[in-house]
Amino acid sequence: MRTTTVIIGAGHGGLAMSRCLSERSIDHVVLERGEVANSWRTERWDSLRLLTPNWQCRLPGYSYEGDDPDGFMTMPEVIDFITTYAKAVAAPVQTGTTVTSVRRADDGYRVTTDQGEWHCATVVLATGAFNVPHIPAFATAVPSSVTALSPLTYRNPSQLDDGGVLVVGASATGVQIAHEIQCSGRPVTLAVGEHVRGPRVYRGRDIHWWMEGAGVLDERYDEVDDIVRARRVPSMQLVGTPERATYDLNALTGIGVQLVGKLAAIRDARALFSGSLRNKCELADLKLGRLLDTIDEWATAAGYDDEVPPPHRFAPTTVPERPRLGLDLGGGEIRTIIWATGFRPDYSWLDVDVLDAKSMVRHDGGVADSPGMYLIGMPFLRRRKSSFIDGARDDAQDLAVELAAFLDGDGATRARAAAR
Numbered sequence: 001m002r003t004t005t006v007i008i009g010a011g012h013g014g015l016a017m018s019r020c021l022s023e024r025s026i027d028h029v030v031l032e033r034g035e036v037a038n039s040w041r042t043e044r045w046d047s048l049r050l051l052t053p054n055w056q057c058r059l060p061g062y063s064y065e066g067d068d069p070d071g072f073m074t075m076p077e078v079i080d081f082i083t084t085y086a087k088a089v090a091a092p093v094q095t096g097t098t099v100t101s102v103r104r105a106d107d108g109y110r111v112t113t114d115q116g117e118w119h120c121a122t123v124v125l126a127t128g129a130f131n132v133p134h135i136p137a138f139a140t141a142v143p144s145s146v147t148a149l150s151p152l153t154y155r156n157p158s159q160l161d162d163g164g165v166l167v168v169g170a171s172a173t174g175v176q177i178a179h180e181i182q183c184s185g186r187p188v189t190l191a192v193g194e195h196v197r198g199p200r201v202y203r204g205r206d207i208h209w210w211m212e213g214a215g216v217l218d219e220r221y222d223e224v225d226d227i228v229r230a231r232r233v234p235s236m237q238l239v240g241t242p243e244r245a246t247y248d249l250n251a252l253t254g255i256g257v258q259l260v261g262k263l264a265a266i267r268d269a270r271a272l273f274s275g276s277l278r279n280k281c282e283l284a285d286l287k288l289g290r291l292l293d294t295i296d297e298w299a300t301a302a303g304y305d306d307e308v309p310p311p312h313r314f315a316p317t318t319v320p321e322r323p324r325l326g327l328d329l330g331g332g333e334i335r336t337i338i339w340a341t342g343f344r345p346d347y348s349w350l351d352v353d354v355l356d357a358k359s360m361v362r363h364d365g366g367v368a369d370s371p372g373m374y375l376i377g378m379p380f381l382r383r384r385k386s387s388f389i390d391g392a393r394d395d396a397q398d399l400a401v402e403l404a405a406f407l408d409g410d411g412a413t414r415a416r417a418a419a420r
């Protein structure tokens with residue numbers, strides 16, 4: 001089978017690309033191993049809601065139009081939103097089709113699937129940034145008496161044995177899961193490394209409303225000092241709840257979660273925590289202060305000071321006087337460990353020389369280091385918001401321009417591709 005562009009993945013990223021290619025009459029197909037919105041159907045825990053507000057669910061040619069713009073979608077609502085989008089833009093999705101290999105061919109790419117082979121001039125990798133949990137190598141030293149889970153296998157507290165739970169990682173995923181499990185009556189110890197603190201509401205408005213207004217979410221990949229580092233910054237500690245709750249470390253300590261430093265090693269069944277907890281928390285408090293300074297400056301410049309409550313600052317993170325530095329994992333205190341240590345994309349099917357030493361696609365703002373190959377949905381791909389649903393709106397439009405120019409044989413684009 002032949003088409004101009006194969007898009008791999010029917011999450012919102014692939015669908016947004018589909019819509020932008022259709023707009024330009026570029027013939028394409030979207031190949032999806034599961035159903036549309038597969039990640040949201042199969043890889044998320046039960047209670048998860050989006051941490052981005054409904055009004056921010058915007059895709060090319062489509063946006064949230066319900067009666068709760070300030071609310072946060074549940075998983076069934078997200079699946080419905082994305083499925084409705086696929087229909088609205090008439091995306092040519094072929095579901096139940098797993099891509100097993102992508103190879104260079106003379107005239108573009110050969111895409112092999114379990115349902116046959118496609119030949120195309122251009123290919124868009126929209127397979128997601130969060131396919132597999134990123135778990136440290138020393139995880140193999142966890143004693144067999146402790147059940148190990150990741151955010152992809154955790155569903156709800158009822159699946160856990162009674163007893164203590166060690167949650168490793170305190171970004172959005174870790175704090176949400178820690179909160180839920182502590183509330184279920186299982187005592188949680190939370191290992192905290194580098195993290196980004198964020199209040200749900202500041203000066204009466206959602207933090208995402210402020211970050212969007214102040215231009216923080218639109219910051220471009222070619223404007224930041226260190227894009228490699230920026231792409232690795234953990235997600236902000238946010239949760240979307242009807243109560244607009246903040247789940248920062250103070251909130252977790254308030255319900256009884258015990259904080260420890262970053263999990264550095266496991267030796268002789270003993271978890272060893274770094275002594276850096278206080279430093280990490282002070283750094284996160286400092287960075288929160290800087291973010292709020294940016295927001296306050298913008299609020300003044302944009303004339304909001306008379307409309308919203310005055311600036312204020314949040315209490316510093318309370319750190320235990322002497323956090324535990326070790327924990328016996330074999331002694332029965334901990335029955336479950338949850339690795340909320342981040343995710344990675346899976347490119348095991350990509351047979352093109354385009355991966356760097358860390359198995360990430362080499363790219364410049366989503367234009368991959370292989371002619372006619374594009375990437376969407378990665379953290380800070382083109383903008384700080386790139387891995388959010390809202391990020392695909394601008395990124396897909398930009399990448400469709402790049403892809404169309406490549407097909408048109410635009411000299412500069414071809415030269416750039418050839419030089420890669």
Ligand SMILES: Cc1cc2nc3c(=O)[nH]c(=O)nc-3n(C[C@H](O)[C@H](O)[C@H](O)COP(=O)(O)OP(=O)(O)OC[C@H]3O[C@@H](n4cnc5c(N)ncnc54)[C@H](O)[C@@H]3O)c2cc1C
Nearest residue numbers: 009011012013033038039050051052099127128377388389
């Ligand atoms: C826990 C969690 C919470 C999040 N919360 C929010 C939030 O509140 N707001 C927000 O805006 N964003 C959120 N995100 C980020 C983001 O929206 C998601 O990661 C989103 O799923 C990325 O969209 P995508 O289309 O790039 O990838 P995905 O939605 O992951 O879609 C990729 C698709 O590719 C398919 N695929 C993969 N490999 C193959 C293959 N070999 N062959 C065929 N198909 C394949 C998958 O089945 C999947 O359907 C969250 C992410 C996570 C992990």
